[in-house]
Amino acid sequence: MFISPMLLETAPGPFSHSDYLFEPKVDGHRLIYSQQSGNVRLYTRHNNDCTQQYPELLLPFDFDIILDGEVACTDPLTGLNDFEAVMSRFSTRQHSKVQQLTKTLPATFAIFDILQYKGQDIRKLPLVERKAILQGLQLPSNSFGVVPHIEGAGEALYAQIEAMGMEGVVGKRKDSQYVSRRSRDWQKVINWSHADVFITGYKKAEFGWLAAVPDPTGKMRPVGIIEHGPSPKHKQAFRGVCQQLVTGEDKYNVYLEPRIQARVKMRNWTKSGLLRIPVFDQFIV
Structure with a gap:
């Protein structure tokens, strides 16, 4: 089951606000992880099935679930996300090459939201409640991680992101419901x-x-x-x-x-x- 993702508006610059959570922007491509009746499928933001490209992400949870996040590859020299590497993974379809790349260019699923939990649609819950459920998940392997967040201090986080050469920061309203469109409730600040x-x-x-x-x-x-x-x-x-x-x-x-x-x-x-x-x-x- 595919759910069209919630998309970001662009903020004019870094900001701090007590009504917002702030998290690092992961430099990869959007991924919807959908487990229905124990069967895992992976989708891009445009509803393209990319299940076969990321076999290391096909490990199931103990219950049906739909997660939103970014699939990324890390440059071992810099420790930063490598967008070209993840695009190489995405464009590779041949089974033997895909299997080889799982070892040389391993992918990680950086999860920042949960849309369905134990088969229940939870998109109408406030973001802070969805995040709490997400933090309590038992993840299937080290190929899965939850994106960390802080409350209020967007400018301080941006300063750290800028110093590290990372992609940017996302600010999200704590009370935001998950909607399948672009929304001012989620805003990005890119480190250009x-x-x-x-x-x-x-x-x-x-x-x-x-x-x-x-x-x-x-x-x-x-x-x-x-x-x-x-x-x-x-x-x-x-x-x-x-x-x-x-x-x-x-x-x-x-x-x-x-x-x-x-x-x-x-x-x-x-x-x-x-x-x-x-x-x-x-x-x-």
Whole structure:
């Protein structure tokens, strides 16, 4: 049984409030763990069945249950969640490779909510009561963990998260019921990184600015596409300048001299040297 997950709004910045619980934001992908009549199925937030990708998470509880959380892989060198590793796990379907990855890239299910307990729907209970039930669970193995939380002190937690280079913080109203939609009752504060890039072109079909940075020789190295962030005024200013900088085009893109520089915020650099989820912040003049 799949339950569509409750989604986060974005807070303008770190905050503290006695009506909220705060917890670390786990850098993985959303997972609904559903055990019905003793049978375990795993689902992504979009109702894609990913049961076969995570055999280490198929151990059953002593009763039927539905849990919400994130599946994550940890980088053994840094101790931080490795988003690329969990995406590798998610995209692997071949049984023998999956079995091998359970040893080399083990997955952990970081649980932050419980939606059904002993076959009873408990989504209408306040979050603090659901958390209390969750804390009392006997977990099937070390591949399962409960995300810790604190009351009220969101800014202090964010400062720790920022210092450790983790993804961010989630604040949730203590009395919030679980609803299958985006809600202001749950808010995220992302620990963004920043980078300065050159815009070396734009996509023809839909909006997207091609981003690059100079390599050690001074040659431009592509680092991704900026698809989010600029306001209509930013786009208008870009259009006013870019026509003078065109150097060529192909079927998909128009290419520009690397004269326009921009600051972007992003989650991090990927291991292959690309911007992860770049969002335009401002032009650099």
